[in-house]
Amino acid sequence: MFNYIVRRLVYGVITLLALSIIVFWLLQNTGGGPLDRLKANPRITKETVAAITEFYGLDQPAIQQYFTWLSKYVTGDWGVSFQAPTPVRDLVFDRLGGTLRLMMTALGIAVLIGIPLGIYQALKQYTFLDQAATTFSFVTFSTPIFVLGISLQIVFAVYLERWTGVKFFFNAGMNSANYSDLGFLARLGDTVQHLFLPAISIALISIAAYSRYQRASMLEVLHSDYLRTAKAKGLSRRSVIVKHALRNALIPIITLISLDVATVLGGAVITETIFGWPGIGRLYITAIGQNDYPIVMAVVMAIGIMVVVMNLLADIAYGFLDPRVRYD
Amino acid sequence: MTDTQRPPDAPEEDIDFEALDASEGMAVEPITQWKLFRSRLGRHRLALWSAGVLGFIVFVTIFADFIPGLGDPSAELRDEDGGALNLLAPRGAHPFGTDNIARDVLARVVYGGRASLTVAGVTGLMVMVLGTTVGAIAGYYGGWIDNALMRFVDLVLSLPLLPVAIVAAAFLREAFEGREALALAFLLGSLTWGTLARIVRAEFLSLREKEFVEAAKAAGAKDRRIIFRHILPNAMSPIIVNATLVVGVAIIIEAALSFLGFGVVPPTPAWGQMAADGGRAAVSSGAWWLVVFPSGALIITVLAVNFLGDGLRDALDPTQTIERK
Numbered sequence: 001m002f003n004y005i006v007r008r009l010v011y012g013v014i015t016l017l018a019l020s021i022i023v024f025w026l027l028q029n030t031g032g033g034p035l036d037r038l039k040a041n042p043r044i045t046k047e048t049v050a051a052i053t054e055f056y057g058l059d060q061p062a063i064q065q066y067f068t069w070l071s072k073y074v075t076g077d078w079g080v081s082f083q084a085p086t087p088v089r090d091l092v093f094d095r096l097g098g099t100l101r102l103m104m105t106a107l108g109i110a111v112l113i114g115i116p117l118g119i120y121q122a123l124k125q126y127t128f129l130d131q132a133a134t135t136f137s138f139v140t141f142s143t144p145i146f147v148l149g150i151s152l153q154i155v156f157a158v159y160l161e162r163w164t165g166v167k168f169f170f171n172a173g174m175n176s177a178n179y180s181d182l183g184f185l186a187r188l189g190d191t192v193q194h195l196f197l198p199a200i201s202i203a204l205i206s207i208a209a210y211s212r213y214q215r216a217s218m219l220e221v222l223h224s225d226y227l228r229t230a231k232a233k234g235l236s237r238r239s240v241i242v243k244h245a246l247r248n249a250l251i252p253i254i255t256l257i258s259l260d261v262a263t264v265l266g267g268a269v270i271t272e273t274i275f276g277w278p279g280i281g282r283l284y285i286t287a288i289g290q291n292d293y294p295i296v297m298a299v300v301m302a303i304g305i306m307v308v309v310m311n312l313l314a315d316i317a318y319g320f321l322d323p324r325v326r327y328d
Numbered sequence: 329m330t331d332t333q334r335p336p337d338a339p340e341e342d343i344d345f346e347a348l349d350a351s352e353g354m355a356v357e358p359i360t361q362w363k364l365f366r367s368r369l370g371r372h373r374l375a376l377w378s379a380g381v382l383g384f385i386v387f388v389t390i391f392a393d394f395i396p397g398l399g400d401p402s403a404e405l406r407d408e409d410g411g412a413l414n415l416l417a418p419r420g421a422h423p424f425g426t427d428n429i430a431r432d433v434l435a436r437v438v439y440g441g442r443a444s445l446t447v448a449g450v451t452g453l454m455v456m457v458l459g460t461t462v463g464a465i466a467g468y469y470g471g472w473i474d475n476a477l478m479r480f481v482d483l484v485l486s487l488p489l490l491p492v493a494i495v496a497a498a499f500l501r502e503a504f505e506g507r508e509a510l511a512l513a514f515l516l517g518s519l520t521w522g523t524l525a526r527i528v529r530a531e532f533l534s535l536r537e538k539e540f541v542e543a544a545k546a547a548g549a550k551d552r553r554i555i556f557r558h559i560l561p562n563a564m565s566p567i568i569v570n571a572t573l574v575v576g577v578a579i580i581i582e583a584a585l586s587f588l589g590f591g592v593v594p595p596t597p598a599w600g601q602m603a604a605d606g607g608r609a610a611v612s613s614g615a616w617w618l619v620v621f622p623s624g625a626l627i628i629t630v631l632a633v634n635f636l637g638d639g640l641r642d643a644l645d646p647t648q649t650i651e652r653k
Contacts (some may be wrong), residue, residue, distance in 0.1 A: 015483045022487070023495055030498045138638075140515065140631035144583035144600060147623050150607055154501060216569075216641075259485065259523065270584055279553030284491060285588060303488045311486065 001061040001319075008315065014310040019304045020070065020297065027293050028062045036291065056082070069297065079294030081287075088294045092280060092302055098174055099279035100273070103264050106197040107257070110206030113252060118214025119246065120223060134215075137208040145267050150203040156197055170194045172276035198275040201268050206260055213256050217247040251322050258314030262307045286315070368643035375639020378632035385629055389441035402595050404430045418617050425617040428609050435619060437625050439598035444579055444626065446509040447516065447598075451559075451578035454517030456571045459524025460560075467527070467532025468555055478529065483524035490584060493519060497590040508592045510587070516578045523578040524570045531563035565641050573636025576630040582627060599626040 038044055038052065053059050057068055072079060078088040121130040140148070157171035170176070176190050220243055221227060229269045230244045269281035276282075287295035367373060392398060399405070405426060415429040424433035467479040496515050504511030535541060536559060545556045583600025585591040587607075592598035596607070599622045606618030 012481065018483050019487060019492075023492065024496045030502065032493075099612070134638075138631055139627070140348055140635050142580075142634055144587070144603065144623070144626065145582050146584065146587040146607070147627075149601060150443050241356075255526075262486070262488045264489065266488055269490050269494070270587060273349050273588065285494075286492060300488070300491055300495075303491055304486060307486045307488060328352045 005312070005316070012312060014300065015308055016304050017034050020073075020301060023068070023297060023300045024066050024069070024293075027064075027291075027296060028065075031059050048257050069294075073297075073301070078298045079225060081295055082292045083159065083290055086300045091283065091295060092298045095278055095280045096284045096302065099265070099268055099272070099281060101174075101195065101197055102202070102268060102277060102279060103261075105195055106202035106206065106259070106264060109199060109203040110210055110260075111257065112139035113203075114207040114210025115214050115250070118216075118253075119249070121211060121215040122218030122249075123241070125219065130215075133211060137212050140204050140208040140223055141212070145205060145223060145270050146274060147206060149198070149271055150198050152201050153274070168193065169197050171197060173247065174278055198271045198277055201274075202264055202271055206264065208254065210253060214249070217252045218245065221245045222248040247321070249316065254314050254321070258310045261310045262303070265303050265306065329471045337442050340343035367638055372639035372642055374645075375636050378635035378639070380638060381628065381632045385441060385625075385632070386445060388438060389445055391491055392435075392438045392442070395438070398438060399435045401435040402431065405432060406430070416617050417615075424621045425615070427606070427618055428615070433621055436597040436602060437599070437621050440599050440602055440622060441625065442631075443509040443592045443596060444582060444600065444629070447513045447582045447592075448575045448629075449579045450510065450513035451516045451520065452571050452575035454513065455521040455524055455566065455574045458521040459570070460528050460567055462521070463525035463528025464532055464560065465528035468536055468551070470533075470558065474529070479630075481522045481525045481529075482623070484519065485526070487519060489519050489581070493581065493585060494588060494590050497585055501593070508596065509598070512582055512591065513578070516581055520574055520577065524567065524574070527566045527570055528563055531566060532559055535559045535562055559652075568640045569637050572633055572640065576633045578636075579626060579630050579633075583623075599623070599629075614644055 021234070024326065039049055050059075057065055060068070076089065080086065081088055081091060087153040091093055117133055121133050124130050156169050160169070161167050170193050174194055176182075176194075179187060179190055182190060184197065208325075227240065227244055230240045248277075268277075269284060271277065272279045273285055274283035280302060283295060284299040286292075287299065370452040388395070414426055414428055418433075422432055422434065424437060427433055427436070454646075462477050462481065464496035466474040466481075493515055497512070500511040500515050501508055504514070532555075536554075539557055541554060544554050549558070579600070582591055582598065583603060586598065587604035591601050591604075592603065602622035603619055603626060606615075606622055608614060609618050
């Protein structure tokens with residue numbers, strides 16, 4: 001077990017190295033450099049540009065630039081933004097909290113609703129509720145997240161307020177400006193009012209995915225031979241479903257959830273853009289627009305690390321849940 | 329919705345009773361997998377409808393040039409006095425209205441299907457071939473081959489799709505000059521096949537231990553035959569479901585990339601890009617038709633793809649019985 005985890009960690013590091021090489025290479029080979037704006041500015045002399053280029057090491061060959069970046073990255077020096085003299089590490093950690101808050105809420109909602117929904121659907125296959133939930137899943141799954149997000153904004157932030165005169169949800173930002181003056185309950189309320197719409201727009205898509213997979217996996221188990229055996233030997237329906245079916249039907253969903261972290265983080269890029277949410281997704285889009293390589297690299301690596309860790313945790317959990325899986 | 333009068337396992341129209349009589353009951357026409365598949369899919373009415381809708385959409389987009397009355401998607405329309413007909417509400421000659429630079433939205437939605445469907449179709453094909461091949465080889469042979477391939481799959485899967493796609497989109501757009509749709513398909517295909525490879529590998533891992541594979545091996549079947557004739561048909565159901573999901577996802581991601589400005593480049597129309605640009609224009613001008621029609625076309629197409637995938641799952645998986653109400 002210990003050996004397995006160590007080996008997986010080594011693979012994880014290799015994966016992250018590959019990710020960094022791919023993204024670094026792509027950034028180097030796409031038109032537009034980080035200093036384009038400086039170069040276009042007539043008041044900045046060529047000498048100044050050359051000095052800045054040298055300062056950032058941009059005149060060196062790509063491979064050397066990569067190793068310089070890498071050797072600094074592993075020691076915790078993630079470089080300095082080209083746009084402002086702020087350490088990238090501070091920028092990323094500053095925004096990471098926002099993204100994690102959004103992501104964890106969305107995943108939590110999706111797991112709490114999606115999995116029970118899928119199980120219920122499998123148990124009551126082809127009933128009205130199953131069909132309705134399936135239709136919901138399909139429609140949600142078939143809608144781009146930005147259409148979902150904008151629709152939620154229009155309906156629950158704009159029109160709901162117009163109709164009722166009460167502000168239920170905010171459609172931009174993470175907290176109100178007067179947040180620090182509020183009492184504990186008001187703070188909690190303010191946070192929920194801001195968090196609700198972006199979290200739901202991410203969660204809806206995950207709910208659709210989880211319930212669909214959970215339904216399929218539960219149905220597969222329900223049709224298996226050992227379940228028929230369990231029924232045939234006279235176990236109660238409850239015991240058959242909870243002890244025999246559920247325990248096996250829940251295993252595949254763990255892989256899906258761990259893989260979904262990447263999807264959710266990707267979705268966060270769009271959701272954060274729509275809802276003006278101060279997370280790493282919006283930081284990423286801004287940085288790409290400005291060719292701010294250190295930030296792009298740092299955000300991609302942060303997302304990569306989260307994905308690698310989640311995959312490892314999922315595989316370990318898999319082993320605990322399914323004794324047929326052996327680590328060798 | 330899948331309810332019929334017949335029990336599911338007795339497709340009597342598949343049995344030729346005359347031939348049966350003629351040979352005095354000695355020759356029974358076998359119920360092949362294909363026949364079983366057709367009869368099962370036939371019972372999935374929603375999937376059939378979806379196949380019809382998809383067929384219609386594909387047909388219309390391919391033969392868009394021959395549709396009478398459908399204008400040029402990039403022509404800017406003018407009235408008799410030369411005034412631009414921009415932001416016309418849907419009616420009469422322009423049932424989907426016109427956009428902010430006076431182009432016919434109906435024509436753009438129809439032609440926009442080309443880019444979106446190319447992205448989706450090519451991505452789906454790529455994923456199916458890559459994912460199935462890698463997953464099958466890894467799962468069947470195991471050992472170091474499995475290990476090496478799966479580490480590579482881990483690598484592909486741990487590339488966060490949208491962030492990497494955004495960085496790569498700009499690069500590929502330069503590499504595939506003028507063929508953005510193919511560039512996007514190539515990009516999405518090479519980023520999304522990992523899930524299917526994992527699923528296929530898992531199927532192969534469990535199926536290769538089954539008795540029927542052991543029997544085939546004992547009978548002297550070669551690896552290739554075991555993989556393609558014995559294991560693959562049994563693993564087909566998750567492959568089909570995943571490939572369809574990928575086709576849907578490809579259209580959605582194309583839309584997401586377009587929303588962020590990294591998708592199909594204007595003036596070439598594509599649904600995602602139209603919905604994204606239309607969404608922004610609709611907020612300022614109130615022209616709802618700019619966002620409703622392209623995103624409607626997109627959602628209906630993805631819905632049809634997903635419903636079809638679901639129907640195929642029921643039809644292709646011989647271990648799953650379609651239960652009657």
